[in-house]
Amino acid sequence: MPTGLAIPESPGSRAESLGRRRPYRLAAERISDHQAMKRGSLLRCEAIAWVDVEWPGWIRVRLEDADGRSWYLVDKVPVFGLDIGPEARMPMPLHLLCDVVSEDGDHLVVVPRWRIQAEDGTSQFRVRRDQLTAAGA
Incomplete structure (x- = not known):
């Protein structure tokens, strides 16, 4: 072929x-x-605080990498795949849609969809395999 x-x-x-x-x-x-790639993967994270409750709402999310380091991401509620309002209590679990871009030994390197970045601009994260599930599974 x-x-x-x-x-x-x-x-x-x-x-x-x-x-x-x-x-x-x-x-x-x-x-x-x-x-x-179109299906992507879901990375376990945690919504920890409201940044702005005005529609559509902005939240802060904590992502823990394979080394136990916490990364903080801030964006609009719908970008994180949630349908919640200001009455929702934090912290709460969420699954961040991402793509696996490479393997690093027993770990995977992922990039969140929708150009979500950590507060310092980091956009690739090394995570454990058990932190991911297949999207749509």
Whole structure:
């Protein structure tokens, strides 16, 4: 099975005018990886405090990494997949949708969806495998 094809651009396209062709990958494992990425993983975290109760509400979430370090993330309630109002009591568990980007020995490196970052700008976190569950499972 070929791993790629070169499909010519339509006449008059920019690629044709540059004399280039568009490569397409057909590898089955790439399609499988893409489907797994779309599902993502759920990382156990904890909503610890309200930052702003005005709609849509902003909360602070604690994520504990594989080394026991706490990271704090702040964003809108819906971004964390919650449907709660100011009457909700903290702390409360939540599952943060993320993608596994690599393996680091017995641990995984994850990136939260929706560009959520820790307060210091960190966007990749090394976590234990048992902290994750498959999204949609």
